[in-house]
Amino acid sequence: MRSRVNITVVEGYENAFQGISSAIESVGGLNISDGDRVLIKINLCNLRPPSSGAITHPLFLDALLHYLRENYYDLDIVVIESDATESRPDIIIKWFNFDKILKKWNAQWYNLSKHPKIIRRVDGYYFDKIEISEIFNKYDYFITVPKLKTHTLTKITASLKNQFGCLPYWRKVRFHKDIDKVIADVNLVMKPDFCLVDGILSMGGGGPTYGIPLKSNIIISGTDPVSVDAVCARIVGYNPKRIGHIKNAEKLGVGSTKYILDGDIFHPKKHNLNFKFPIWKEYGMSFGRYLKNRVSLVKYFKRRGNNK
Amino acid sequence: MKVGLIGAGVEAKEVQLPTFSSIEEIELVAVADINEKSAKLAAERFDIPEVYRDFHDLLNNKDIDIVSICVPYYLHKKIAVDCAKAGKHILIEKPMAITVQDANEIKEAIEENDVKLCVVQNYRLFPSVIESKNIIEEGRIGEIISIHAHMLDFPSISSEWRMNRRFGLIEDIGSHLIDIVLYINDFKMIKQIYAMGGNIGGNIDIIDHAQIMIEFEDGSLATLDLSRMTGAKEIALYIQGSGGLLHCDVRNNHVQEIHQYSTPLDDIPNTIKKVTKIMKGAVTGDYFIGAKQYFMNIVTDFIESIKRDTEPPMTVEEGRYVALVIESASKSIKDKQPIILKSI
Numbered sequence: 001m002r003s004r005v006n007i008t009v010v011e012g013y014e015n016a017f018q019g020i021s022s023a024i025e026s027v028g029g030l031n032i033s034d035g036d037r038v039l040i041k042i043n044l045c046n047l048r049p050p051s052s053g054a055i056t057h058p059l060f061l062d063a064l065l066h067y068l069r070e071n072y073y074d075l076d077i078v079v080i081e082s083d084a085t086e087s088r089p090d091i092i093i094k095w096f097n098f099d100k101i102l103k104k105w106n107a108q109w110y111n112l113s114k115h116p117k118i119i120r121r122v123d124g125y126y127f128d129k130i131e132i133s134e135i136f137n138k139y140d141y142f143i144t145v146p147k148l149k150t151h152t153l154t155k156i157t158a159s160l161k162n163q164f165g166c167l168p169y170w171r172k173v174r175f176h177k178d179i180d181k182v183i184a185d186v187n188l189v190m191k192p193d194f195c196l197v198d199g200i201l202s203m204g205g206g207g208p209t210y211g212i213p214l215k216s217n218i219i220i221s222g223t224d225p226v227s228v229d230a231v232c233a234r235i236v237g238y239n240p241k242r243i244g245h246i247k248n249a250e251k252l253g254v255g256s257t258k259y260i261l262d263g264d265i266f267h268p269k270k271h272n273l274n275f276k277f278p279i280w281k282e283y284g285m286s287f288g289r290y291l292k293n294r295v296s297l298v299k300y301f302k303r304r305g306n307n308k
Numbered sequence: 309m310k311v312g313l314i315g316a317g318v319e320a321k322e323v324q325l326p327t328f329s330s331i332e333e334i335e336l337v338a339v340a341d342i343n344e345k346s347a348k349l350a351a352e353r354f355d356i357p358e359v360y361r362d363f364h365d366l367l368n369n370k371d372i373d374i375v376s377i378c379v380p381y382y383l384h385k386k387i388a389v390d391c392a393k394a395g396k397h398i399l400i401e402k403p404m405a406i407t408v409q410d411a412n413e414i415k416e417a418i419e420e421n422d423v424k425l426c427v428v429q430n431y432r433l434f435p436s437v438i439e440s441k442n443i444i445e446e447g448r449i450g451e452i453i454s455i456h457a458h459m460l461d462f463p464s465i466s467s468e469w470r471m472n473r474r475f476g477l478i479e480d481i482g483s484h485l486i487d488i489v490l491y492i493n494d495f496k497m498i499k500q501i502y503a504m505g506g507n508i509g510g511n512i513d514i515i516d517h518a519q520i521m522i523e524f525e526d527g528s529l530a531t532l533d534l535s536r537m538t539g540a541k542e543i544a545l546y547i548q549g550s551g552g553l554l555h556c557d558v559r560n561n562h563v564q565e566i567h568q569y570s571t572p573l574d575d576i577p578n579t580i581k582k583v584t585k586i587m588k589g590a591v592t593g594d595y596f597i598g599a600k601q602y603f604m605n606i607v608t609d610f611i612e613s614i615k616r617d618t619e620p621p622m623t624v625e626e627g628r629y630v631a632l633v634i635e636s637a638s639k640s641i642k643d644k645q646p647i648i649l650k651s652i
Contacts, residue, residue, distance in 0.1 A: 049550035051450035201447065210568035213551035216445045284573045 003224035003256065004028070005231045006263035010200055010217055016063035023196060023221035024067065026263055030194055034073040036140035040064065040107075041162055041192070042098075044081050044089040044146050046209045050096055053203040053213035056145055060096050060198045064145065065105035077105070078135065082112035083170035086209075090114075110135060112168045124185030125248055133168050136190055144225065145191035148199035148216065148232055149207035150275055152285065153179055155243050158209045158232040159195035159225035162253070166190050168214050180244030187225060189253045195228040196221050199235070204275035206285070214273050218266055226255030235268055236275040309334055309611055310371050312389055313397070314363045315378035316341035319401065321504045323600045324378055327607060334607070340366040363387060366546040367394035370403070374399055374614070378470040381479055385410040388425070393416035397614055399423040399607065403483035404627030406475075407635045411628035418624055426620035427627040429482040432491050433602035439563045440547060440556040441492060448565065450551030451528075452493055457545040458533035459485040463516070471536075475638040477505070477515050481634045482534050484599075485543070487626070489522070489530050489560070492547060495629055497525035502646035503637035507615065508537050520637045559598070559607075561585055574638040 006026040010019030024030060032038060042061060047096050048054035061079070067076055079102060081089040090111055102109055107138035112133040122130050122214035153176060154161055163186045164172065164179070172241050175182040197220040220235075222228040226249050230240035240246045240257050268275065276282070311334050313320055320339075338358035339349035351359045353575045360366045367390060373393045376399040377384060385403055391398050398418065404427045405411040437561065443449060450522050456611070461481050465471050470480045488498075505518030517535040547554040553566040562582040566574070573592070590594030609621040636647040 049450060051447070051549075052551035053450075054551075096453075206568050210552075212565070212567050213447050213450050281573055288573075 002258050002260045003222055003227045004101050005220065005224075005227050005259045005261050007231070007266050008219045008221070009264040009266060010219055011157050012215075012217065013057055013059035014056075014198065015202055016060050017066055019200070019219050020060075020196065022061045023219040023263075024194075027223060029169075029212045030141065030143070032072055032075065032141050033092060035074075036076070036288050037076040037078065037138065039135065039139045039142045040069065040077065040079045041142070041144045041146075041166060042079060042081055043162055043165065044087060044092045044147070045084060045108070045165070046211060047092055049093065051201070051213065053147065053149070053201045053211070054207070054209050055096070056198055057201060058096055058101055060200065061145065061275075062100065062101045062104070064109055064143075064196065065101065069105050073172075077107040078110045078139070079107050080112055080133075080135065080166070082133075082165055082168050083114075084165065085173040087173055102186075112166060113170055115168075117168050120189050122185055122189050122203075124252065125181035126175075127185045127265035130185065130189055131168065132166065132189055136166075136257075141194070142190070142192045143194045143196060144293070145196050145198060146234070147203065147208075148197050148218075148220065149203035149206045150205060150211055150236060152206055152289070154183070154245055155238050156229065156233050156236050158197050158220075159192065159228045160184075160187050160241075160245055161229075161247050163187050163190050163192065163225075178279055180248055183245035184248035184252050184254065187249050188252055191254060192225055194221070194223055195225050197228060197232060199232075199264035202273075202275070204273070205277060214275065216268065216271065216273055222259070224255035224259070226250050227255055230257040230259060231261060235266070237268070309373045309614070310337045311335065311374045311376060312338040312340070312369065312372040313350075313356075313376045313378060314340050314366060314367045314391075316343070317378065320376075320378040321350055321353070323603050324376055325350060327603050328376075329354050329641045331604070331607060333611060337505070338366045338369055352641070364390065367391060367396065374610075377401060381406055381483075382466075382469070382473070383512065385413055388414045389417040392421045392423050392425075395421055395423060397610075398422050398563055399428065399585060399610060400425060401428050401629070402479065402487065402627075403427075403479060403630050403634060404624065405631040406479050406638075406652045407451070408628065408632050411631040415624050415632055422434055422452060424614055424620050425624045425627075426606065427622040427624070427630075428603060429484070429487040429491075429622045429626075429630075430599045430602040431488055432622070433605055434558050434561060434599065436556050436558050436561045436563050440554055442547070443554060443563065443565065444492065444547065447553065449547065449549030449554050452547060452549055453528055454548045455489055455492060455528075455530040455545060456533070456548075457485050458488050458529065458535075458542060460533075460535050460538045460540045460542045462539070462541060463536045472514065473615070473643070474514055475634070477518055477534055477536055477632055478503075478520070478637050481536070482520070482532070482637070483519070483630055483634060485532050485534065486520075486543065486630050487622075489532060490626070490629055490633070492545065493524060493528060493530065495626060498633070498649050499525050500646050500648045501633060501636040503640040505534075505641045518637070518641065520633070520640075522561055522633065557582070561595075586625055601609065
């Protein structure tokens with residue numbers, strides 16, 4: 001059966017609560033019971049202000065927590081994120097007032113890199129054993145809250161790529177070579193139950209950190225991360241079948257790129273939103289990356305040594 | 309609309325009078341200047357029927373709807389207040405005033421007499437400034453963190469009122485830059501201003517280069533760099549946002565967005581765009597006329613605002629804000645300390 005993906009048009013973060021309510025309810029709501037432990041994975045990829053479009057907006061998290069507290073009783077809400085090569089979320093949550101929001105809605109903060117880990121077996125493309133945070137042993141519902149962004153390596157970053165940030169290692173850059181395989185594997189083990197993509201302020205151009213903020217004013221929601229990402233890819237301007245991690249995740253059975261789309265009608269071009277770089281620039285940048293990859297310090301010094 | 313002009317100097321003859329006479333809706337009725345010879349010359353050249361030495365005589369003419377004040381800025385207050393009392397709408401050259409007290413008196417006079425006032429801040433209408441403003445409003449560089457603006461001009465020693473006043477640099481060219489920076493930053497409330505300036509010869513008490521630092525209430529910062537001694541004519545802004553950098557080359561009318569790195573991949577097409585724009589401007593002549601061409605837009609917008617009873621394109625409140633920065637910066641240079649503004 002095809003899963004439903006919804007697009008909700010929202011005018012700015014001040015209307016995020018209404019937007020989130022409608023985005024969640026239009027795909028059948030959350031399958032949560034009172035007293036459940038709910039994990040919320042946000043995206044704090046670097047020390048970038050919320051107005052840059054690089055990180056989950058604090059007002060978006062505020063609206064989601066408001067929705068959960070208003071509709072369910074006695075939930076144990078845990079907001080999760082891990083350290084990354086260039087990110088220390090413990091500092092970022094203070095920097096941009098996430099800590100006050102967590103306190104306001106009585107939600108816990110959990111840095112996946114700072115807590116014990118467990119090992120799971122996985123029949124994936126890259127891992128056969130994978131180390132994950134022990135919190136994934138004791139939860140009832142997992143909501144992933146990514147940003148809608150372009151990504152110079154994976155083309156787009158949305159629901160599936162957000163779980164890459166659940167890997168508890170800080171130096172995740174070492175997986176970049178095989179990132180499409182790693183993302184698919186990670187989603188086999190830590191598959192979200194619900195995806196709520198913050199596309200109110202998205203990022204185009206050379207994301208995921210230093211791209212161009214775009215006021216796209218949408219929320220994309222669904223229960224299947226592959227379907228949700230397929231819709232996100234279409235919005236950004238890519239064919240989902242040509243995006244490595246979406247293709248791999250579908251093959252591994254994480255979800256399906258076939259979906260039923262409902263909600264508001266949204267055409268990025270009508271709103272003058274260009275997520276993608278022009279083709280000449282994309283090719284120019286991939287050529288630049290190719291040249292950069294050829295140069296490593298080891299190779300560089302070896303070559304200099306030989307020349308001497 | 310019948311227009312009277314007070315001040316028949318170079319600015320009037322080169323910019324204002326040619327513009328007025330090219331607008332069909334406008335009938336030039338009178339000109340007044342303390343230098344009667346200059347007034348007569350202007351009247352002959354632009355076919356103006358009435359010539360006065362005293363501007364009060366011009367104000368007594370009941371047919372006049374709009375008075376354009378085109379005199380050195382330190383004379384603005386008295387003339388503007390008298391114009392308002394005579395019930396005339398006012399088009400006033402920049403800066404509207406150089407002290408907050410003067411600006412307040414002008415504001416009170418125009419409010420009491422229910423007339424409209426528009427400050428001629430034509431640099432704000434450069435397409436590059438408008439484009440920058442639109443990019444910022446679209447959120448493409450996030451929220452403004454800091455603005456670095458510089459305006460370099462050649463010295464104009466022949467124009468005594470521009471050069472011989474101690475803070476002439478800030479009051480004259482500075483008022484353009486202050487207006488652009490405040491406009492770009494939405495005329496946000498200012499917390500404090502610190503300015504430094506000096507004379508490169510060091511032998512005379514006239515500021516020929518200065519830097520004004522502004523801290524806004526929302527935490528954003530601005531640095532304004534002014535000089536008449538560099539031997540370059542430049543006006544540009546680097547606007548840093550939380551989501552990128554914007555380089556606004558006002559003089560060459562070009563805007564460049566920088567996200568992450570600025571690479572030749574961006575520089576080459578940007579340079580081509582910039583050169584094409586300049587070439588186009590050079591062929592049409594716009595490039596050489598510069599900011600003066602936008603005076604026309606201000607006049608037509610002002611007439612429209614009078615007809616429709618709406619807000620003029622550049623308001624008295626904005627003029628007052630520019631006056632506040634000019635006064636505080638001058639005071640800061642004099643006292644060698646920052647000026648903390650609690651309210652205006």
